[in-house]
Amino acid sequence: MADILKVTTPMSGYDNSTIKNNPQAGQGPQIQNPVDPSKVMRGDNRTDSGGNQEQQLAFQYRSNFGTFLNLIKNSPDITRIFSDVFFQGEEMLTGGVMGEEAARQIASFFKASQMKEEDVLGFLKEQAESSVRFNGGIFDQLRQVMAETGSVDLKADILNFIKKFNDMSSGKHILHDIFNTVKDMEGYVFKQTASQLEEMLKELDLSAKEGDTQSNSALLKEKILPFMGRYIATNHDMGTVRDKISLLSVLMARYENGNREDVLQAFAKLTGYQGFRRHFGSTTAEEFGELLGQVDMEQAAGKNQWSDKFIEFLRTGVSGGAGLENRQTFLNIIQSLVVNESVYMPILHLAFPMEINGKKLFSEMWIDPDEEGSSTQAGAQRIARIFIKFEIAELGPFKLLMLYGDNTSSLQLYYPEKLKKSETSIQKGIKSILEKNHLRSDRIILQAGEGPSSLVSVFPKIQERKNTVDVRI
Structure with missing residues (x-):
């Protein structure tokens, strides 16, 4: 029978007065805090500020803010996901898998996304204003x-x-x-x-x-x-x-x-x-x-007709109205949207699909209106940092990083590799847009490729709280 209690039988027989415990086994090299019943000890391999980076990161992710950072890192790419859904267009309606009500909701949303080029600026302003709950005098x-x-x-x-x-x-x-x-x-x-x-x-x-x-x-x-x-x-x-x-x-x-x-x-x-x-x-x-x-x-409560149609579109997809095979796709979109609306997110987030003059695009935008916190200082210049991800049907994904302040700007555009031969015309087009809107650009950088993959690398202030005390409730 296995000696579960780890007790040895003394040479002299079963005399309780002479029972001896086995010597304590040698501690493994990975054990930093061996158990001592007479003391209150920290868990094994835990230190207040030491330990390797992987240990500290794991501990951080058990906090509310650490969980948020983990979600940001692993959040689905809504630009890619929603573009696949939006670019299907009428195919979602003609697939024969949805009821009349679901088809009506989806058709209503696609119709609301159609606009002319001159309507885009007003649409963007309306969405931005409805995202800021407290505006006015x-x-x-x-x-x-x-x-x-x-x-x-x-x-x-x-x-x-x-x-x-x-x-x-x-x-x-x-x-x-x-x-x-x-x-x-x-x-x-x-x-x-x-x-x-x-x-x-x-x-x-x-x-x-x-x-x-x-x-x-x-x-x-x-x-x-x-x-x-x-x-x-x-x-x-x-x-x-x-x-x-x-x-x-x-x-x-x-x-x-x-x-x-x-x-x-x-x-x-x-x-x-x-x-x-x-x-x-x-x-x-x-x-x-x-x-x-x-x-x-x-x-004042941020009510917006286009946003209501957008929500109904997502609700239809989550309920399986666009086909059960697409349900998880819609759930991923909602997860990404919710993460970007977290109380820990210090920047404004916008996401909207548009069909302009028959061409479809989906755009996701993050805006930090006060890059350096300068708005809290009287007379200081406010600098805005803007990061835009957008995908155009038949062209591919783009990423734009822009710093704007005092009617001057600098921007960096990442574009699909297949458009490398058109880089000169793209640069001319950007300059034309800036001049048309009376903006002066100090620097324009164009680069073929994926661009930054992490939102945190574009907006380091997202991690500002990582060194503060934070607990999970």
């Missing part, structure tokens, strides 16, 4: 206050106000997410519970204005959430329903945070700071409340 002045003040309290209160305004402007969207989440729960509970939940859900006022949250919040907090809590406690349901309740709680908190009165109180608190009054004068919370009545909340 009020928020421009708040940015100036943030740049000038040294008060941590003022900055914190400004961010608190913006958060509340954001939740208020997104009120209808959040409310519909709440409705859909509760509706989904009905499919995971008993029939009697589902019918009771359905009756309570009828009391939810989906037409409530942004900021008018009291009635719906009371229904959610006093009826629906306690009802589902009792259901879980009674039936010990720790599956999907419990996960959806966690999501519901987050949505409820956001919805209630967007209460109009709370937004006005947050603004009133800002009026107590001299740095705030320097830009806003004697504006009162009541006057600000009157301004809120004139704000287009859908625009």
Whole structure:
């Protein structure tokens, strides 16, 4: 029988008083921290700051920010993936694999992507403005206050106000997410519970204005959430329903945070700071409340018709409407889009397909409007760094890196190898475009080949937090 306890039998026989333990086996060369029961030890091969780079990287990837960097590194190339889908065009509709509704959604998106050359600039501006949630006179002045003040309290209160305004402007969207989440729960509970939940859900006022949250919040907090809590406690349901309740709680908190009165109180608190009054004068919370009545909340929430069609197109693909063989492709596109919208991403991301005068292209753009952080310094010149990946049907992929500031620019274009003979005409075309838009270029570099493969190599500031304390929650 194997000696599992690693005990030896003494020469004198089975005398418990003389039992001896085997000598401790020699430690392997890879073991840095042998186990000692009398002490609290770190895990094997772990150090506070030492260890090889591979060990440190593995530890970093167990943090939230490290996971984000890992996702950036391994994220699917949406430009290549979406180009393959978009360039199929009508073939997706004539393949005979989709229903009438799916075909309608896809056809609607393809039609929305068609435009003339003179419409492109307006389209790009519209997409960029809808991607920036906080624009307009009020928020421009708040940015100036943030740049000038040294008060941590003022900055914190400004961010608190913006958060509340954001939740208020997104009120209808959040409310519909709440409705859909509760509706989904009905499919995971008993029939009697589902019918009771359905009756309570009828009391939810989906037409409530942004900021008018009291009635719906009371229904959610006093009826629906306690009802589902009792259901879980009674039936010990720790599956999907419990996960959806966690999501519901987050949505409820956001919805209630967007209460109009709370937004006005947050603004009133800002009026107590001299740095705030320097830009806003004697504006009162009541006057600000009157301004809120004139704000287009859908625009403030970033609502955009083209984006809505884009989302419906992706939803159709994920649901299998474009064929089950393409479902994973659409999932990869969504994954890439979500990663680029992470709270850790310090730059603006845009992605859009276009069909211009019958020629299809897909473009993905990253913009850092403040390359050196100079906008926080009075009188400093702002330099923007722009990275664009685009693919043109029948030509191939391109990459453009551009630095722009004070009406001058420098750019570097990577183009497909097969266009090497056309490099001179490409350079002339770029100069013509810059001159047409009254831009002066200090340097234009053209190079055949793939170009940079990592977004981090183009925007090093993405890794700015890598040396800070970061944990996974």
